[in-house]
Amino acid sequence: MAQAPAAPPAKGRKKTEELPEHLKAYKNVWVFVELEHGRVHPVSWELLTEGRKLADALGVDLCGVVLGPKAEGTEKAVAEAFHYSANRVYVIEDPLLAEYRNEPYTKAMTDLVNKHKPEILMLGATTLGRDLAGAVATTLQTGLTADCTELAIDDDKSLAATRPTFGGSLLCTIMTRAARPQMTTVRPRVMAMGDPDRGRTGEVVREPLDMAEESIVTKVLDFIPDSDTNQAQLAYADIVVAGGMGLQRPENIRLVVDLAQVLGAEYGCSRPLVQKGWMTADRQIGQTGKTIRPRLYIACGISGAIQHRVGSEGADQILAINMDPNAPIFDFAHHGIVGDVLELLPALTEAFRKRLAVDRMAG
Amino acid sequence: MSQGPNMVVCIKQVPDSAQISVHPVTNTIMRQGVPTIINPYDLFALEAALKLRDQLGGKVTVLTMGPPMAASALRKALGHGADDAILLSDRFFAGADTLATSYALTAAINKIGAERPVDIVFTGKQTIDGDTAQVGPGIARRMGLNQLTYVSAIPSIDLEAGEISVHRRAEGGVQVLKTKLPCLITMLEATNELRRGSLPDVLRAERAEIKVWNAEAAGVEDLGKCGMKGSPTKVSKVFAPKPRAEKAKMITAEDGAPASVAAAAVETLLDADPRLLSVLTKQTTVA
Ligand SMILES: Cc1cc2nc3c(=O)[nH]c(=O)nc-3n(C[C@H](O)[C@H](O)[C@H](O)COP(=O)(O)OP(=O)(O)OC[C@H]3O[C@@H](n4cnc5c(N)ncnc54)[C@H](O)[C@@H]3O)c2cc1C
Ligand SMILES: Nc1ncnc2c1ncn2[C@@H]1O[C@H](COP(=O)(O)O)[C@@H](O)[C@H]1O
Numbered sequence: 001m002a003q004a005p006a007a008p009p010a011k012g013r014k015k016t017e018e019l020p021e022h023l024k025a026y027k028n029v030w031v032f033v034e035l036e037h038g039r040v041h042p043v044s045w046e047l048l049t050e051g052r053k054l055a056d057a058l059g060v061d062l063c064g065v066v067l068g069p070k071a072e073g074t075e076k077a078v079a080e081a082f083h084y085s086a087n088r089v090y091v092i093e094d095p096l097l098a099e100y101r102n103e104p105y106t107k108a109m110t111d112l113v114n115k116h117k118p119e120i121l122m123l124g125a126t127t128l129g130r131d132l133a134g135a136v137a138t139t140l141q142t143g144l145t146a147d148c149t150e151l152a153i154d155d156d157k158s159l160a161a162t163r164p165t166f167g168g169s170l171l172c173t174i175m176t177r178a179a180r181p182q183m184t185t186v187r188p189r190v191m192a193m194g195d196p197d198r199g200r201t202g203e204v205v206r207e208p209l210d211m212a213e214e215s216i217v218t219k220v221l222d223f224i225p226d227s228d229t230n231q232a233q234l235a236y237a238d239i240v241v242a243g244g245m246g247l248q249r250p251e252n253i254r255l256v257v258d259l260a261q262v263l264g265a266e267y268g269c270s271r272p273l274v275q276k277g278w279m280t281a282d283r284q285i286g287q288t289g290k291t292i293r294p295r296l297y298i299a300c301g302i303s304g305a306i307q308h309r310v311g312s313e314g315a316d317q318i319l320a321i322n323m324d325p326n327a328p329i330f331d332f333a334h335h336g337i338v339g340d341v342l343e344l345l346p347a348l349t350e351a352f353r354k355r356l357a358v359d360r361m362a363g
Numbered sequence: 364m365s366q367g368p369n370m371v372v373c374i375k376q377v378p379d380s381a382q383i384s385v386h387p388v389t390n391t392i393m394r395q396g397v398p399t400i401i402n403p404y405d406l407f408a409l410e411a412a413l414k415l416r417d418q419l420g421g422k423v424t425v426l427t428m429g430p431p432m433a434a435s436a437l438r439k440a441l442g443h444g445a446d447d448a449i450l451l452s453d454r455f456f457a458g459a460d461t462l463a464t465s466y467a468l469t470a471a472i473n474k475i476g477a478e479r480p481v482d483i484v485f486t487g488k489q490t491i492d493g494d495t496a497q498v499g500p501g502i503a504r505r506m507g508l509n510q511l512t513y514v515s516a517i518p519s520i521d522l523e524a525g526e527i528s529v530h531r532r533a534e535g536g537v538q539v540l541k542t543k544l545p546c547l548i549t550m551l552e553a554t555n556e557l558r559r560g561s562l563p564d565v566l567r568a569e570r571a572e573i574k575v576w577n578a579e580a581a582g583v584e585d586l587g588k589c590g591m592k593g594s595p596t597k598v599s600k601v602f603a604p605k606p607r608a609e610k611a612k613m614i615t616a617e618d619g620a621p622a623s624v625a626a627a628a629v630e631t632l633l634d635a636d637p638r639l640l641s642v643l644t645k646q647t648t649v650a
Contacts, residue, residue, distance in 0.1 A: 134500025143595035146495035179595035222539035336611035347625035
């Protein structure tokens with residue numbers, strides 16, 4: 001994408017923006033189904049849900065792409081892609097695709113695109129999706145718009161991909177009119193996930209990888225799962241409690257953790273806490289951290305800077321606690337408490353504890 | 364390779380996004396007076412390169428593509444200890460998207476490598492203005508370098524064997540990867556804070572010559588692949604996000620005591636989302 005749009009460009013389409021004849025055969029909307037260690041990343045289902053709308057708007061098929069080793073998990077991913085409304089799934093099963101590596105995945109994806117010619121290709125903006133998308137787009141010499149928050153079909157049937165720029169202070173809409181496929185990545189939790197239809201099936205198209213292990217330079221020596229290292233799982237948490245500089249001292253993080261524990265929530269923070277070493281980077285919420293979309297987000301002593309806002313405003317319900325009644329967080333929170341987090345956090349923990357105990361006895 | 368690795372670090376000068384504002388009427392960015400910084404992620408990349416040089420010797424060249432004013436970012440990098448700096452600047456590069464940016468940077472890196480082959484190219488994980496994380500993979504692909512993204516640590520490097528191993532952040536865990544040099548590494552945030560420059564480096568940086576290469580000097584072969592012309596993506600519209608219509612409803616209590624406010628807050632939240640209680644009681648074991 002254009003990196004620094006200073007001003008909207010001149011109106012009107014130039015000749016160079018017309019689609020060359022040989023690219024007009026590109027058709028259908030594709031979604032990369034991200035499969036790793038036998039599990040599908042939920043962003044894939046979010047993308048299929050969104051892809052369905054685009055495919056319907058264009059009157060074309062929605063297709064999934066599943067890459068992985070011959071295994072139960074791979075077959076399950078194919079079946080589930082149909083449940084999330086794919087009409088067709090392209091599958092490459094090969095032992096070389098067991099662990100993610102750029103080389104075999106890039107070959108698999110570019111081969112599929114060159115043979116079956118999709119007009120739109122969507123990937124999750126995960127570490128895997130971004131690693132792959134950048135390499136595939138460069139190989140295919142096509143346009144790639146990263147971290148889109150809104151996708152739509154334009155009058156001339158091109159994809160209009162909208163994304164935040166300049167740290168969320170602006171949005172821009174980006175078009176790839178003269179190249180195919182039009183590639184995009186979308187962050188987890190940005191698009192809503194539809195309900196699966198377990199009865200649906202569709203067409204499976206299998207292709208070979210045609211690659212030898214000797215030709216792949218990069219080797220995976222080990223994989224250290226996050227479950228071994230206690231990494232935060234913020235993106236898919238139902239409830240998130242986060243603390244900001246209003247906590248004042250590292251020992252007060254305890255107050256956030258206590259509330260999170262009572263709620264069965266995940267906890268996180270604003271960026272300065274990571275910079276100070278009070279919390280680890282995997283817990284940072286915002287533009288340069290995680291995007292969250294919980295049912296409930298409780299922000300404690302966080303001012304609500306734009307970089308924090310873009311990662312958290314998708315929450316269904318936001319409660320903000322801040323001493324300053326004019327803090328920007330109150331511009332996008334649903335409920336607010338003006339007061340001292342150091343007093344209110346323990347009170348809130350206690351109030352929830354009581355309320356839940358009552359409910360448990362009643363139930 | 365007794366002389367240590369030859370490294371290039373790609374850095375970008377970006378507006379400090381914390382201080383950007385949007386003109387309420389024209390919807391354009393008000394850039395006047397907005398300070399520029401080195402893209403924060405690129406500082407982690409620079410530090411990673413400097414650390415390797417501490418261990419093994421070698422050379423660190425910082426490279427940026429941008430307008431003439433981007434020279435100040437390079438000078439800053441020299442002050443932190445980089446050996447050499449190159450500014451890639453030409454009107455043909457203006458308006459480049461990631462594909463065109465990686466094309467121009469690749470030409471410059473090849474040119475740097477003509478003197479002595481480049482062993483490692485570093486980039487940041489992503490920029491804060493473009494924010495795409497694509498330029499790194501783009502360069503790797505064009506140059507045929509082994510691509511290592513989201514690297515948090517470089518536990519070993521063997522120049523004799525031409526091998527490197529890294530920790531790469533993956534979904535749900537960390538991959539330990541081994542590959543061959545030359546390679547391209549995109550560095551993850553919070554891996555290593557950039558060192559302060561030493562006094563001699565800071566003084567040297569002030570007087571240092573920044574090499575400026577235009578398209579021709581960088582050996583760019585096809586101007587059609589540069590800048591706006593070489594960019595398949597085009598910005599069709601820029602606009603400010605819609606502000607939320609309502610401000611937060613404030614929760615208060617008559618006596619103002621934290622316990623009363625907290626109790627009111629709990630009821631407010633449960634009322635607003637009737638399903639919340641079931642989520643809570645399902646998740647919570649006796650706390
Ligand atoms: C490139 C870039 C990327 C960034 N990315 C992110 C990101 O991903 N995530 C992120 O969070 N930030 C990010 N930031 C930083 C962001 O701009 C803000 O600086 C940061 O979010 C502020 O954190 P804070 O609200 O905790 O601290 P502050 O801005 O210091 O605010 C503290 C708040 O606490 C309140 N307070 C103080 N004491 C109390 C008390 N006792 N009780 C109640 N309230 C109290 C104050 O009124 C104030 O509102 C980024 C910045 C840049 C430049
Ligand atoms: N104009 C540029 N000059 C030098 N390096 C750049 C430039 N643009 C991007 N990069 C590098 O590529 C990385 C990823 O950028 P991006 O794809 O814009 O997120 C950055 O962290 C930089 O290291």
